[in-house]
Amino acid sequence: MGCLCGMNPLLMVIPRRNPNNSLLLLSSYTDRDISFASCRSKRASFAASSSSVSMAEAPPASCSPTLRDICRGKVPEHIIKRAEEIGYVVPTDVQQQSLPVLLSGRDCVLHAQTGSGKTLAYLLSVFSATNIQRSAVQALIVVPNRELGMQVTKVARMLSAKPVGFEFTQKTCTVMALLDGGMLKRHKSWLKAEPPEIVVATIASLTQMIEKNVFKLDTLRVLVIDEVDFIFSSSKQVYSLRKLLTSYSTIHTRQTVFASASIPQHNRFLYDCVQQKWTKNDVVHIHVNPIEPMPSRLSHNFVVCNKKERLHILLSLLQRDAPKSGIIFVGVQSEKSKKAGKPPSTTLVIEYLRESYNGGLEALLLEENMNFNARATSLSLATL
């Protein structure tokens, strides 16, 4: 990696010899609520990941199935429509590989990095198994903490809302969040009076409700354990989780889904799943390997130069290393320059490189001094 510094760090290029070159920056997005533009970038990075599940070779990108293609006939039409409305059209790698398995009703271990789209994959499966005509808890999603629970609930509620202009007379699916610190009293009466179809719960709140006999899991059709590694690493939660998996409900009447970014000793975990009767014998492990966040070796070079030379030095570095892609950090435009009606620094850099650089380069331009979220939403991609 080459880095060129003037008075402030300014420019960074990632040379061709780094096999993950264009992925370094993209793989750093982990925020769940980033804009769709950055989600798309993120998904671009998934193309390089691989899976351990043996499936028919993925079709070429041009004829890759859409989420609608995969979910047609299995997931209710209003949910598919709503997903499209939100912007979920093209499946991520993990969704493409797991949805056929999940929608067939088989037990599944979803093992893919944070932000790869596991939540949407299991939620679509939950909606496919939920019968809206039946007022009973049919799906339970267990999360390690309140924060994750709130995020999952939000996505589930977003998906179950009525799509714009959709002719729909029946009621929509109800999603209850049973999270630590919540108003459990109110939930208690809600659960008794009109049971929701989907419950998102932390293991502590859930156990409390089950032990107080407020609700039973005999109508359960899908059980999802999200961030399973986290739950299993906490001795407080593990006892209740084991009970949930084997005593409060049974593998014979439910589909079981485990999701996690990391599952240490995953072969051992899969073995335990079957041995301990947490899942059925034919559980499928969908493993989408994480992209190496960094190459194994980094070399950091920098050039000290004065302000006027910066663009010229950047050009020399590009010509020397001929990178396929690069991240260019650009100084923020000064108020004086803005008032003078000059174009922003990002435009100047792109224009200069377009005119002077002959090699092909996919460049991401980032303005310095931005916080993470501002960077995620303001990334401008230029192909030179």
Ligand SMILES: Nc1ncnc2c1ncn2[C@@H]1O[C@H](COP(=O)(O)OP(=O)(O)OP(=O)(O)O)[C@@H](O)[C@H]1O
């Ligand atoms: N098919 C899709 N198209 C567009 N955006 C998507 C798609 N699937 C997921 N996303 C977006 O990608 C982001 C990450 O997805 P998600 O939260 O499902 O990942 P995850 O694998 O469950 O992450 P974690 O390990 O943190 O639970 C979210 O902002 C989500 O809205």
